[in-house]
Amino acid sequence: MAHLIVYFPEEERESIEDEGSSDGSSGSFHFSTTPEDEFLPEDGDERAVVPLDPSLAGLHTYLGDCEDLAHSDATLEDGHICKLPVLTFPDVVVMPGCTLPLLVSNSRAHWVVEQALAAPAPYKCLIAVIFSQQRRVARGQIGCTALLRKLHREDNGIWPSTLKVIAEGCQRFEVLEAPRPQATQLHWDVRICSDAPTPRLPREAGIGAAHWAPWAWHACDAWALADTARRLFAEVAPEVAVLRGDPVAVGYWLARNLPVGPAARQRLLEAATPTHRLRAVLAHLRAGAGERLLCRDCQHEIGRAKDSLRITDEGPAGMFVNQGGYVHDLVALRGVRSGSVGLQGRPTTDCSWFRGYAWTIAVCAHCSMHLGWQFTSRSARLSPPSFYGLRRNNLSSRPVAAQGNGLSDMGIAA
């Protein structure tokens, strides 16, 4: 029987049993009674293929009807110092621009959300999110603010009620003073970090009119680095177009979507400038890392980044929350290497993150680590007929050739 240990902010452990045996003999899995094509358009050609709608998955409709919150303009000035209510996650790294779904039912997280809802402008609906694997957060650690955009309050008669929240990553911050490990305070002192767009270097610099060689200027020009990173990522994952925009936006897009583990994502968040972030991403891509996705524990190849599938408007990666409140960080592939993944239990559409798709637990065929899920279409019209949502935290993406791991060299080990 597959048994998944799930973590929640503040490491309140819960467990979820899938109640299905690995041979699929359990009858507890079942298809939902939802009409098969309910999610497909009623008008038009009934045989027309309907592609997976990335904008729909990004709405997190499985959370139910969440209402828009009246929030502040969340942009705080660079260097602004304030106290914000904090959530820590053991394996979630929130970046500016990402969507963070939450299902809050423990008392501390509940209070953090309530404090944010009740805060005056400009802090209304604003929380601070920090990646912390050992519950220790050091002074100077970098996190990201998140704006609570939608909320559904599920009052089931006991306290705390369940809060379903959709938040959006906004601005990096630095922890000014971390509380002692046993401290219970909700608010921490933080300082907002600068993420100012980088000006383009003068054109003359790039054609050798200065004392520096063009390649040296290129290494400092965030706009040129962003163009190169976009091109290299397009070679690795040709079906997924990198967001266009300034170097700040491109750097964060790549940091949000590269198939690297949480420690590497945290280091990309911590990069002091867009130029540093793009250089780290480029070193990773140039080393060939990211082309092959391996099981984190046994290093067997699971799939290739070229099979990446855009599952939300944000790209091939996205965060989804399960009924136990655990936030999973997924990267999607159209297919995996033959024989690399085993499936446990039968497909079910219960609480599926993707409308029209049933999920089945997917484990590494070599070491049985839980890798994620296979999603299979319930309608012949829905395309693709199946895909995999793999947990980024359980993958590694070492370079193909032993020519030095770019991210490791820069202290950003995958």
Ligand SMILES: [Zn+2]
């Ligand atoms: Zn494995």
